[in-house]
Amino acid sequence: MARSFKVLFQVVLLWMAGLGAATQFAKIAVPFTEVSSLYPEFGDAIGWLLSIVSLIGALLGALSGSITTWIGPSRLLIFGLVLGGLVSLFQATEPGFYVMLASRVVEGMSHLAIVVAAPTIMAQITVGRARNAAMVLWSTFFGVAFALNAWIGLQIVDQFGLSVFFALHGGLMILTAAILALCRIRIDLGEPGEFNWGWRALLRAHARIYSSPRVTAPPIGWFFYTLTFVSLLAILPGQFQGNTGSIVAGLMPLAGIVLSWLAVPLMLTYLTSVAVINLGFALGIAIMGTAFLGCPLTYVAIGLFAVLGLVQGGSFAAVPELNDSAETQALSYGAMAQMGNSGNLLGTPVLLAVLGLTGVDGMLVAVVGFYLAAIGAHLWLARRRMAA
Known part of the structure; x- marks a missing residue:
């Protein structure tokens, strides 16, 4: 005890x-x-x-x-x-x-x-x-x-x-x-x-990671998730008046945590982790589509982050599911850190630029494009795993 x-x-x-x-x-x-x-x-x-x-x-x-x-x-x-x-x-x-x-x-x-x-x-x-x-x-x-x-x-x-x-x-x-x-x-x-800290060691590490459809699948999906997570948390609350922004800023990540805790463990008993990830991206696309049908942006923001909880939980579960050894799991987690940081690095400047040029609607369209690319990448890597 x-x-x-x-x-x-x-x-x-x-x-x-x-x-x-x-x-x-x-x-x-x-x-x-x-x-x-x-x-x-x-x-x-x-x-x-x-x-x-x-x-x-x-x-x-x-x-x-x-x-x-x-x-x-x-x-x-x-x-x-x-x-x-x-x-x-x-x-x-x-x-x-x-x-x-x-x-x-x-x-x-x-x-x-x-x-x-x-x-x-x-x-x-x-x-x-x-x-x-x-x-x-x-x-x-x-x-x-x-x-x-x-x-x-x-x-x-x-x-x-x-x-x-x-x-x-x-x-x-x-x-x-x-x-x-x-x-x-x-x-x-x-x-x-x-x-070794040299360029050769760096290149070898990248080649080993990104040539494997098993090691690289969770990091690639994670890149598109992080490309929008921090940036939307920074940008979307600023689109609301008064105290609404701070309330939404608190509810957005909380909604993802709740759905991840409640739904992902149950879903993983019936679906693969990659299927859960792709479902999260697909639901995110559907929720953003409701914004163009007149759904208030507050509901869109909270709903989007709720379903992104499936991507969050599914991505961490995908590493041990797709990689058997501790070594390949470590490689995959390291690549997730790299892709996550790459997404965070690019996300806010890119979406701020899109927001300035096209407004909120154009920014949401860009996010839809990112999530479609994530689903396509996962399907392509799954095909490679089946062919291996």
């Missing part, structure tokens, strides 16, 4: 580290209007403050599994939390735009370290049903963080300003690192061996 409680405490603590990592996006996306007011002369370039944190993950995500083994997941996680905390404390000084942009690139190192190391540790300290529950909990960290930031973070910003908000985030990241260090979680991932 004592051991079970200890493991539960550690899992929750690791999940809290994930909340800190997700807040690295949410602290810009949720108070996006307030952040934009800090740099009024930079216009659409403000979108890069949100997405550029993904740059490091987009470049090094394919190597992240090897990096984790080489450094050790516990040390890597604590490093990521401390670095992220210090960067957030620096951002509380509200530096100039280009300095803030550079700090967001550094913050990307912290983010990648956390999102790779924390689930690796979770998978090692849990077994059986406890492991499944832990990974489902982990899959909610982004949505929960955005909901908490919409409900609590915005109130902090309104009452005390962005500077206090950033400082609070930094302090909580460092506190989480300190508690994790006291826990002294030790896991054995085997001998790390020699690690």
Whole structure:
């Protein structure tokens, strides 16, 4: 019983580290209007403050599994939390735009370290049903963080300003690192061996991952999901008047979490994980179609994020379903980090540009195109798996 409680405490603590990592996006996306007011002369370039944190993950995500083994997941996680905390404390000084942009690139190192190391540790300290529950909990960290930031973070910003908000985030990241260090979680991932940082190693890692229709399927679908998740959370609430935006910003990720928890485990007893993913994308397309039939945008936004919960849960389940060995699973999770960061990096600037040129309707059409491409990619990779 004592051991079970200890493991539960550690899992929750690791999940809290994930909340800190997700807040690295949410602290810009949720108070996006307030952040934009800090740099009024930079216009659409403000979108890069949100997405550029993904740059490091987009470049090094394919190597992240090897990096984790080489450094050790516990040390890597604590490093990521401390670095992220210090960067957030620096951002509380509200530096100039280009300095803030550079700090967001550094913050990307912290983010990648956390999102790779924390689930690796979770998978090692849990077994059986406890492991499944832990990974489902982990899959909610982004949505929960955005909901908490919409409900609590915005109130902090309104009452005390962005500077206090950033400082609070930094302090909580460092506190989480300190508690994790006291826990002294030790896991054995085997001998790390020699690690190469050269271009050849990077190219070999990419070739190995993206030549496999099993390893690459979850990351490719995840790219199209992340291309719209953070960006729509940042953009859609701004289309509403008064307090409606903050309410919708909180309900959007929460709707996805609820449907993911309630529906995905049941659906996976009857459908493959890829089928669940494609169903989520297809339902998202259908819900966005209702916007052109007169359905209020508030309902469209919440409904869209509800069905995207199927994509979220199905994508994490797809990795072990499609890949038998721990090695190929690690490769697939590393590629998910890379594709997720690539989607986050591009999503907000792209959709802001489309919004400026075509309005909300044009932006929704673009999102429909992304989801059709996701379904097509999954069907093509499934055909390749059958032919192999």
